[in-house]
Each structure stands twice: as C-alpha cells, then as structure tokens.
Amino acid sequence: MTARFDQGPWATAGVQTVQPGVHRVPLPLPDDGLHAVNVYLLEDLTDDGGIVMIDGGWAIPEARKALEEALAAIGRDLGEITHILVTHIHRDHYTQAVELRRLLGSRVHLGAGERPGLEMLHRLGSDVPAGSLETLRQAGAGELADRIEAMDHGGYDPSVWEAPDRWLGAETLSFGDSELRVVPTPGHTKGHVVYLDERRGLLFAGDHVLPHITPSIGFELAEPGGRPLADYLDSLRLMTRFADARLLPAHGPVSDSTHSRVAELLAHHDDRLARTLTALGEDTLDAHAVARKLGWTRRQVPFGELSAFNQMLAVNETAAHLDVLVLQEWATVAYTGGVNRYARVR
Structure with missing residues (x-):
C-alpha cells in the first residue's frame, strides 16, 4: 500500500x-x-x-x-x-x-x-x-x-x-x-x-x-x-x-x-499472501478483521496507527489478497449479511 x-x-x-x-x-x-x-x-x-x-x-x-x-x-x-x-x-x-x-x-x-x-x-x-x-x-x-x-x-x-x-x-x-x-x-x-x-x-x-x-x-x-x-x-x-x-x-x-x-x-505479494493466510488462521473472518492483525508499510505499522484513508487502503488490499487466496484454493469465502467472510481450507 x-x-x-x-x-x-x-x-x-x-x-x-x-x-x-x-x-x-x-x-x-x-x-x-x-x-x-x-x-x-x-x-x-x-x-x-x-x-x-x-x-x-x-x-x-x-x-x-x-x-x-x-x-x-x-x-x-x-x-x-x-x-x-x-x-x-x-x-x-x-x-x-x-x-x-x-x-x-x-x-x-x-x-x-x-x-x-x-x-x-x-x-x-x-x-x-x-x-x-x-x-x-x-x-x-x-x-x-x-x-x-x-x-x-x-x-x-x-x-x-x-x-x-x-x-x-x-x-x-x-x-x-x-x-x-x-x-x-x-x-x-x-x-x-x-x-x-x-x-x-x-x-x-x-x-x-x-x-x-x-x-x-x-x-x-x-x-x-x-x-x-x-x-x-x-x-x-x-x-x-x-x-x-x-x-x-x-x-x-x-x-x-x-x-x-x-x-x-x-516476491512482495507472495510474502503478503503468506502473511495474510497466517493472519486468517483457523477462524472465519472478514477482511477488516484480518487487516487489523497485520503490520503495514515497510515499518510494519499497526493498523490502529494508520490514518482513516490508509486504513481504507489496508482493508481493501487485505480483501484483494484474501480473494487471491480463494482463487488459489487456500481459502473459501461466503457472502452473508452484506459482508464477505473468509475461512482457511482445512
């Protein structure tokens, strides 16, 4: 981002x-x-x-x-x-x-x-x-x-x-x-x-x-x-x-x-995909929840320390990485209540 x-x-x-x-x-x-x-x-x-x-x-x-x-x-x-x-x-x-x-x-x-x-x-x-x-x-x-x-x-x-x-x-x-x-x-x-x-x-x-x-x-x-x-x-x-x-x-x-x-x-995005999968863990989470578990920028800034605009970028990029994990069959997604929720393939 x-x-x-x-x-x-x-x-x-x-x-x-x-x-x-x-x-x-x-x-x-x-x-x-x-x-x-x-x-x-x-x-x-x-x-x-x-x-x-x-x-x-x-x-x-x-x-x-x-x-x-x-x-x-x-x-x-x-x-x-x-x-x-x-x-x-x-x-x-x-x-x-x-x-x-x-x-x-x-x-x-x-x-x-x-x-x-x-x-x-x-x-x-x-x-x-x-x-x-x-x-x-x-x-x-x-x-x-x-x-x-x-x-x-x-x-x-x-x-x-x-x-x-x-x-x-x-x-x-x-x-x-x-x-x-x-x-x-x-x-x-x-x-x-x-x-x-x-x-x-x-x-x-x-x-x-x-x-x-x-x-x-x-x-x-x-x-x-x-x-x-x-x-x-x-x-x-x-x-x-x-x-x-x-x-x-x-x-x-x-x-x-x-x-x-x-x-x-x-290579950066390969690493980011791996980190996103790790952050997803064994839970069923939306992209906002996963983004809050990740570090941001090269300094690994916590999500809560980002400005609102950069939080938007962070959440949307997390959603984009989760969607690729779904395409790669590492995760699944279900759309319920207007929100996409992801789970790791077990």
Whole structure:
C-alpha cells in the first residue's frame, strides 16, 4: 500500500533529462504522502514539433507553475503541449490534463477501462471513491466507510473530470516516426495503462510499477468487482514479456530495469499472501478483521496507527489478497449479511 515516506531528491522541483528529448518533471501534490507526481515531457515526436506529455498532475496552481518553469528550463512553453497521455483516472494524474486541454487545446488520452469510474463520478456528483467505499463495506468496515464518506474531500468540480478526447485500448500510438505502445495494466485501477517506447527502451509506468513502494490495489471510483490483485499480478507478469526497459514511474526516481522491480513486487505479494493466510488462521473472518492483525508499510505499522484513508487502503488490499487466496484454493469465502467472510481450507 502507499503511505507517507521520505520523498528523496526525486521530488525536488526541476527537470531531469532522462535522455535527449525525454524529461522527467516532478509536480507538487497538496498534503499528500507521496509529495510529488512525475510527468514526462517528450520532444520531437510529433510532425509539428509539439510536446507529448505523459500524465497531467493535480490541477492546483503550484503544479501549473512548476510545469511552466520546467518547460522554460528546456526552452519550451505550455502552449507547445499537444497531447497528454494519462495512465489512469486518479486526481494526481488526470485533473490537470483536463485543465490544460481547456487552456491549450491539447488532446487528452485515457484507458477505456476508466470509463465506468468517470461515468459513476458524474452520476454521483462526487469524487469520493465510491467503489472503494463499497469494497470497505463488503469487508466488514462499514463504520470506517461512513467516516471516510463524511470527510471533506475538497468539493466536486465537474470541470476537471471531463471525458478524454480519446479512449485507448491495447494499441500503438504513432507520432511522426515514433511509436508508443499502449498496454492495459489493470490492478491499481481497472483502466490503468502504461506507455512503452520499445525503440528507446523506456516504460512510462504510471503507478503500475513503482521503485520504492507498492501501489494501492483497486482504489476505484467505479463499482467494485473482479479480482484486482489477481489482475495486478497478471499485469506485472505481462511486463516481463516485453524486452526489459528503463523504468520511468509516476512516483520515485527513474531506474534502469523494469524487470528487476517487477520481480521484487511479485516476491512482495507472495510474502503478503503468506502473511495474510497466517493472519486468517483457523477462524472465519472478514477482511477488516484480518487487516487489523497485520503490520503495514515497510515499518510494519499497526493498523490502529494508520490514518482513516490508509486504513481504507489496508482493508481493501487485505480483501484483494484474501480473494487471491480463494482463487488459489487456500481459502473459501461466503457472502452473508452484506459482508464477505473468509475461512482457511482445512
């Protein structure tokens, strides 16, 4: 799960040129444990000399200012951004992309799997993660779901949640002589995609593969359903079917090997599945009860010491791990009284 951690130098404002024509720009986040989100500026892809931007950042004035200063540092300006390729629907990736489109006329692209979440957001007139809250209730944490729902989420602004210009599937985007392969990678969200530059050996990974932390699983606006951790593990394994590439993540520094980090993440989830099974023990428990028996983050913080938001992530990730244990036939699940209850196979 994501949690507050030392941001390190990667989150310091400025520009890192990854290689000629490819620049990493960390943009600030408001009161967020991750401190910054990386966006990437790609030059010399389009025939008109425009900039292709990977992810948009959070629509706050500080992020716009940091982006403008980064562009000026490479001799470009905001008006040269022609396409914004977003990895997923979360606020820190999508909302500034929509704002920049309104300002500049840039085209916004988003994975088609995010469409149900965006439509639900507009139906509810709220950016509360309704899908995640329903998962909480099915996990036996109804009181926690009510507390989170009652919090001030900053107000719903429909103008930053407009639909993209184009919904993306598994396809290849062509920009002049360059191509970016769109690879659907469900797990963190149902519609998460990554962008693979096979010619240059670069993976713009969004929140799918992160160098220092594990992404939250199934943090959804849309209705719950499916097996988000099983999807995520499959999406991780999918990365190893492509040639290894430099990892350009949304949070954290650039690193040399996607494959090595994927191996670490798969090993982490194997360990987490074993710990979850041990915590389940011989009892019949809901995911909330199991989560309270586990440690969280690399420091093994007790559940009760987490913030309400991180408790939500912890419970929902526990439910995701329990569902994989059911798929692996290590556990069974019964849905009674609106709650999923799990038992170890004896």
